[in-house]
Amino acid sequence: MAELFDKLYTYFQFPFVRYAVIVAVLVSLCASMLGVILVLKRFSFIGDGLSHVAFGAMAIAAVTGLTNNMLIVMPVTVICAILILCTGQNSKIKGDASIAIISVSSLALGYLLYNVFSTSSNVSGDVCSTLFGASSILTLKQSDVWISIVMSVVVIVLFIFFYNKIFSVTFDENFACATGTSAKLYNLIVAVITAVIIVLAMNLVGSLLISALIIFPSLSAMRVFNTFKSVTVCAVINSVVCTSVGMIISILAETPVGATIVAVDAVVFIIYTAVGRIAGHKK
Amino acid sequence: MALLTCKDVTLGYEGMVVTENVNFSIKHGDYLCIVGENGSGKSTLMKTILKLVNPLKGEIITGDGLKQKEIGYLPQQTMVQRDFPASVSEIVLSGYLNRCGLRPFYTKGEKRLAEDNMRKMDILDLKDQCYRELSGGQQQRVLLARALCAAKKMILLDEPVSGLDPKVAREMYELIYKLNKEDGITVVMISHDINEAVRYADKILHIGSNSPLFFGDTRDYVKSGIADSFIRTKEAE
Numbered sequence: 267m268a269e270l271f272d273k274l275y276t277y278f279q280f281p282f283v284r285y286a287v288i289v290a291v292l293v294s295l296c297a298s299m300l301g302v303i304l305v306l307k308r309f310s311f312i313g314d315g316l317s318h319v320a321f322g323a324m325a326i327a328a329v330t331g332l333t334n335n336m337l338i339v340m341p342v343t344v345i346c347a348i349l350i351l352c353t354g355q356n357s358k359i360k361g362d363a364s365i366a367i368i369s370v371s372s373l374a375l376g377y378l379l380y381n382v383f384s385t386s387s388n389v390s391g392d393v394c395s396t397l398f399g400a401s402s403i404l405t406l407k408q409s410d411v412w413i414s415i416v417m418s419v420v421v422i423v424l425f426i427f428f429y430n431k432i433f434s435v436t437f438d439e440n441f442a443c444a445t446g447t448s449a450k451l452y453n454l455i456v457a458v459i460t461a462v463i464i465v466l467a468m469n470l471v472g473s474l475l476i477s478a479l480i481i482f483p484s485l486s487a488m489r490v491f492n493t494f495k496s497v498t499v500c501a502v503i504n505s506v507v508c509t510s511v512g513m514i515i516s517i518l519a520e521t522p523v524g525a526t527i528v529a530v531d532a533v534v535f536i537i538y539t540a541v542g543r544i545a546g547h548k549k
Numbered sequence: 550m551a552l553l554t555c556k557d558v559t560l561g562y563e564g565m566v567v568t569e570n571v572n573f574s575i576k577h578g579d580y581l582c583i584v585g586e587n588g589s590g591k592s593t594l595m596k597t598i599l600k601l602v603n604p605l606k607g608e609i610i611t612g613d614g615l616k617q618k619e620i621g622y623l624p625q626q627t628m629v630q631r632d633f634p635a636s637v638s639e640i641v642l643s644g645y646l647n648r649c650g651l652r653p654f655y656t657k658g659e660k661r662l663a664e665d666n667m668r669k670m671d672i673l674d675l676k677d678q679c680y681r682e683l684s685g686g687q688q689q690r691v692l693l694a695r696a697l698c699a700a701k702k703m704i705l706l707d708e709p710v711s712g713l714d715p716k717v718a719r720e721m722y723e724l725i726y727k728l729n730k731e732d733g734i735t736v737v738m739i740s741h742d743i744n745e746a747v748r749y750a751d752k753i754l755h756i757g758s759n760s761p762l763f764f765g766d767t768r769d770y771v772k773s774g775i776a777d778s779f780i781r782t783k784e785a786e
Contacts, residue, residue: 306633307629308628313609335663369635374761392693415637428651428653429652430642430643430646430649430653430655433635433639433643436629436647437629437630437633437635437640437643438624438627438629438630438643439598440596440601440623440624441643441695441696443599444600444618444620444622444624445618445619445620445621445622445644445646445647445699446617446618446645446647447646460762488634491634492634492636492637492678492679492682493639493679494633494634494635494636494678495637497634
């Protein structure tokens with residue numbers, strides 16, 4: 267045991283490990299808060315959809331040789347998030363289908379671009395690391411850390427400030443509109459912060475596993491808790507704990523960061539489901 | 550002065566006309582039932598009154614100090630709500646959102662008023678229960694309590710008893726009737742059930758397939774014979 271702690275202590279001497287842990291915890295905290303809303307709005311797959319969009323945008327950035335690919339990735343993803351989340355219930359193409367359309371097209375486009383134009387010698391390596399997150403979380407610069415911290419604080423403040431409005435709009439959009447709450451505005455806010463969080467989280471777990479960060483904590487919480495407030499709080503705690511544990515395991519066992527975090531999330535989900543069942547039977 | 554007036558309104562969405570020339574007005578304390586076939590535009594009319602949909606032609610005027618956002622609304626249930634993890638009091642409180650403006654949280658006074666409304670709907674003991682675990686009738690009471698929080702003078706109900714069994718439906722009708730008579734709240738309700746509509750409402754608006762067939766007092770409506778075919782088919786069943 268002491269050996270493990272020693273190993274952990276040595277690792278935490280490196281600044282890049284500390285950065286990685288800070289960013290991972292913050293990003294997954296925000297993702298889980300949004301996740302409660304997105305799962306309830308039946309947009310569980312938006313994480314997948316938007317991260318594929320971000321993948322496509324990254325391909326464009328890589329091919330055109332932009333040094334700071336955030337300049338392309340962020341705006342493109344935000345626009346697609348708005349397209350998906352703000353078309354509402356009345357559009358001809360429903361939510362799940364529009365996510366599917368946008369996500370597969372950008373995935374295809376991105377891979378095409380990588381293959382046709384890429385200057386790098388290791389195309390499948392590039393693609394794989396974008397899809398699964400690989401090691402980029404460990405190569406964060408201090409500026410990346412600051413961006414993540416600022417973004418996370420903004421998201422948390424927005425969420426707390428608009429908590430009651432977001433609840434009302436998620437529960438019943440028509441009622442909220444009828445009584446003078448601008449559902450469009452709050453849908454827009456949710457869409458934009460979703461996109462921001464997804465782009466930030468791509469560094470962490472990669473674009474294929476990102477849905478897990480969004481849906482697992484809140485789904486687990488919903489197995490056991492019954493009020494919106496307790497579900498939100500529990501989801502946030504779940505995600506912080508799971509991400510920390512996942513990071514520590516991946517450092518100690520030298521497993522891939524993203525996959526380990528998601529695996530921990532999945533185990534916790536199974537535990538919550540069991541607890542929910544047992545508690546349910548008692549009633 | 551009328552609380553709400555509909556003047557030569559043409560209803561529809563995305564340019565498609567559903568119903569033309571809808572004219573009626575509601576006074577304080579009225580109980581209006583809107584009846585008609587499926588697809589005749591009853592729900593569209595309600596959404597137009599609430600400004601969720603714009604009328605294609607004509608106008609809807611609110612008077613007598615009725616503010617647009619002070620109309621309480623009980624919508625039809627959506628898929629999302631059926632498994633929504635929220636407590637009864639969280640949902641009822643959200644009716645007060647229109648008073649908050651930029652204020653992020655509810656005041657103590659609003660929480661107390663919400664409890665009053667829950668007591669009125671006889672759901673105060675369910676306050677901390679989860680919405681998705683309630684029965685259909687209880688869920689409707691919760692949504693009605695929320696509508697009461699939002700409303701000062703008028704509530705709009707979109708088929709409040711759909712999917713409820715007859716006994717619970719009757720209780721719901723009685724509850725709404727009591728709100729109208731005892732608390733003086735103006736009620737506008739969409740109903741499929743003409744028999745119940747005639748029993749409780751003071752006024753009836755019957756919308757036909759593309760234009761309104763009748764608007765006026767319930768007594769005149771029964772005399773006019775428009776509803777006969779509906780009532781008779783009900784009895785024949």
